[in-house]
Amino acid sequence: MNTMPKCNCHICKSSDVTMMEVYKEFSRVTSDCKPWKNSGCLVVCNQCHAVQKCVDETFLKEVEEIYGDYDAYYQSGGKEQVVFNEGNQAVKVRSLSILEAVEKKISMAANGRFLDIGCANGNMLETVSMVFPGWELFGFDLDEKNKVSIESIKNVKHYYSRKISHIKGTYDFISMVHVLEHIPDPENYLAKVRKLLCPEGRLIIELPNIMENPFDLLIADHCTHFTEERIVGLLKRAGFKVVFSDSKSIPKELTLVAKFCDTESVGEEIVQGKNILTYINQCMNWLKDIKNKMERIGKNGDIGIFGAGIASAWLISEFKEMIAFCVDEDKDKVGRIYCGIPVLHPENVYEKTVFVPMPFQGSKKIADRLSGQNGCRYIGTSNPGDINLD
Numbered sequence: 209m210n211t212m213p214k215c216n217c218h219i220c221k222s223s224d225v226t227m228m229e230v231y232k233e234f235s236r237v238t239s240d241c242k243p244w245k246n247s248g249c250l251v252v253c254n255q256c257h258a259v260q261k262c263v264d265e266t267f268l269k270e271v272e273e274i275y276g277d278y279d280a281y282y283q284s285g286g287k288e289q290v291v292f293n294e295g296n297q298a299v300k301v302r303s304l305s306i307l308e309a310v311e312k313k314i315s316m317a318a319n320g321r322f323l324d325i326g327c328a329n330g331n332m333l334e335t336v337s338m339v340f341p342g343w344e345l346f347g348f349d350l351d352e353k354n355k356v357s358i359e360s361i362k363n364v365k366h367y368y369s370r371k372i373s374h375i376k377g378t379y380d381f382i383s384m385v386h387v388l389e390h391i392p393d394p395e396n397y398l399a400k401v402r403k404l405l406c407p408e409g410r411l412i413i414e415l416p417n418i419m420e421n422p423f424d425l426l427i428a429d430h431c432t433h434f435t436e437e438r439i440v441g442l443l444k445r446a447g448f449k450v451v452f453s454d455s456k457s458i459p460k461e462l463t464l465v466a467k468f469c470d471t472e473s474v475g476e477e478i479v480q481g482k483n484i485l486t487y488i489n490q491c492m493n494w495l496k497d498i499k500n501k502m503e504r505i506g507k508n509g510d511i512g513i514f515g516a517g518i519a520s521a522w523l524i525s526e527f528k529e530m531i532a533f534c535v536d537e538d539k540d541k542v543g544r545i546y547c548g549i550p551v552l553h554p555e556n557v558y559e560k561t562v563f564v565p566m567p568f569q570g571s572k573k574i575a576d577r578l579s580g581q582n583g584c585r586y587i588g589t590s591n592p593g594d595i596n597l598d
């Protein structure tokens with residue numbers, strides 16, 4: 209009997225997909241940074257090159273369970289994620305960095321109607337209310353647990369919940385910050401969002417960038433792992449034209465602004481033939497290599513992990529016995545318990561080994577900068593492309 213789950217691409221609907229078999233062996237993490245079980249299903253579409261989870265009954269059931277107990281930003285006590293610069297210093301909150309990146313390219317009018325889809329604790333709405341005080345604000349999310357606090361933000365006129373079809377009116381700006389990667393049928397969803405946009409309106413989309421952060425593959429409830437090319441193509445299919453796309457302003461993320469497409473080109477899409485499959489294979493090998501490295505350096509236990517985020521939650525679920533503490537430079541995280549272990553500042557760690565699970569140059573920079581401090585040894589990772597394919 210063939211037990212391979214059947215999986216069609218949830219963007220182009222093709223059944224020509226490649227299953228990443230090794231993925232099932234990895235523990236996973238939820239997007240609110242909690243360890244999650246293994247046996248996930250990751251595929252790459254050979255037609256449109258979308259990297260995605262197989263959206264089957266198991267996936268939908270798991271996602272329901274994850275969102276039933278969701279806790280945005282719990283690792284920093286409810287505070288919004290901060291953006292770090294090259295020297296790993298906290299610069300500003302993410303929503304402000306996004307708005308600044310957008311404002312560099314587009315001049316915002318003095319007033320208008322702004323809708324944040326997936327507004328969670330209201331971080332984006334709070335920032336808009338400070339930076340653009342003339343705007344009327346609206347929020348939408350699936351449940352009502354933050355309704356009262358969102359409606360208390362200055363200039364918030366209404367909070368919508370449950371279904372996107374409940375949202376009334378049209379908007380000059382709509383933001384979707386870390387929303388689209390969670391949506392099982394993103395094209396259809398974007399078509400609904402399009403109906404909420406004024407003819408001259410703009411849509412802001414913020415997503416994890418899979419080309420800069422392979423750990424995103426381990427997030428159980430992210431159903432699409434976008435490249436810049438893939439989101440641009442998807443927006444075009446849904447009737448949008450990209451005004452600008454930026455992969456630099458927020459590290460490891462993509463910021464895009466889109467507007468209505470000319471009607472004659474709606475639905476057309478040019479997909480570049482870049483081989484994303486090779487890259488995803490490299491990522492699988494790189495993640496395996498990180499596990500092997502952890503097994504070697506952590507065999508005597510009592511080691512630390514740098515960062516209290518997705519990568520650390522993953523390694524803690526894979527190697528709970530070995531890891532005694534996390535190390536982080538974000539003052540909102542230091543002093544907390546993360547996935548059952550304490551988060552310490554590098555200044556308070558003495559003569560320990562600390563593994564720095566980060567992609568690309570970030571890991572080496574941090575390992576080089578902190579090694580030797582208080583007699584500690586910080587060990588970095590290699591780059592995904594440096595790992596040989598099987």
Ligand SMILES: [Zn+2]
Nearest residue numbers: 217220253256
């Ligand atoms: Zn596809």
